[in-house]
Amino acid sequence: MTVPSESVAEPDGKWRRRPAPAVPAAVALLLLAACGADSGATDVGTGRAEPITLYTCLSDQSIQPVIEAFEARPDGGQVDLFRAPTGELNARVAADARSGGLRADVVWGCDPLTVQAFVDQGLVGGWTPPGADTVPVEFRTRDYVGGHVLYMVAVHRTDTAAPRTWSDLAEDGYTSLAVPDPAVAASALGALGWFAAEPAYGVDFFERLRARGAVQVSTPDAVTTGVAQGIYDAGITIANSAYAAKEDGSPVDVVWPEPGAVAVYGPLALATGSADSDVAKSFISFVVSEEGQTVLGASGAYPTVPGVEGPTVPPGAPVVSPDWAAIAADKDAVLAEYQQVFGG
Secondary structure, three states: OOOOOOEEEOOOOOEEEOOOOOOOHHHHHHHHHHOOOOOOOEOOOOOOEOOEEEEEOOOHHHHHHHHHHHHOOOOOOOEEEEEOOHHHHHHHHHHHHHOOOOOOOEEEOOOHHHHHHHHHOOOEOOOOOHHHHHOOHHHEOOOOEEEEEEEEEEEEEOOOOOOOEHHHHHOOOOOOEEEEOOOOOHHHHHHHHHHHHOOOOOOHHHHHHHHOOEEEEOOHHHHHHHHHOOOOOEEEEEHHHHHHHHHOOOOEEEEOOEOOEEEEEEEEEEEHHHOOOHHHHHHHHHHOOHHHHHHHHHOOOEEOOOOOOOOOOOOOOOEEOOOHHHHHHHHHHHHHHHHHHHOO
């Protein structure tokens, strides 16, 4: 019998649980007698379906409003959360696989390369919600559907020139630059894949940045913070982070450089071991519904469904989308080449 609780993992990987009030023994015995092997078993304390577990790399600011909105729905259910950066999320999934199977019912990743790797291992996939066709085709496959988008942009101090193109970052005018680590941040991995595949850039682009004094930091947020504090003149980060710093009064500005900000979508996938979980399916369906996308957009994340209001996108802002299949095929080689530049 499952006791309802809230499970949240902080960056140290530890889980915190808040148990629900104890169930009277007589009630528990009656319910145990009635329980079968049905995956739709109800929660003893509420009469609703048993909790599901979500693994994600989304920020707490973005994921908590979505969870709260889903749990308040008649078809909702309790969501136990494990949240960590992509590198730590990968480690958690690998540990689960070694110890008997994925503990999550739903995985909400921050890039399709990570989630596709889980599909290839047979851990997730095989289902997308009926309403998935509202999401643009470039943000979904037969195994998962995009719940949000991260846009890789340039951030610079207001007392330095704005880069018009990505190549401008490697030119005179910038004495210190920061880039996020693609081994840690999924958005950085997606951007690396796009740059590596573009003839005008390639991994040589990062060599040119390194020659201009670029350093590698852990995450896009670390890039934004470093630029805001004057440690770096400019850097590559995610739009959410850069605009948040600007709105908080930091002396930074945001540029969507030509040929475009790199769009990296975050897929939701159903765990193969939870194929019969109606609550897990309802959660994914909710996230990509207009209601769920509206909640997500209000939290500061970029929705995937067109027409749903979200954070700032300048009029006419250029956007490019990576060829994820091509990047997946060359990922290890590209990472190895990149690490020759920044180490790792």
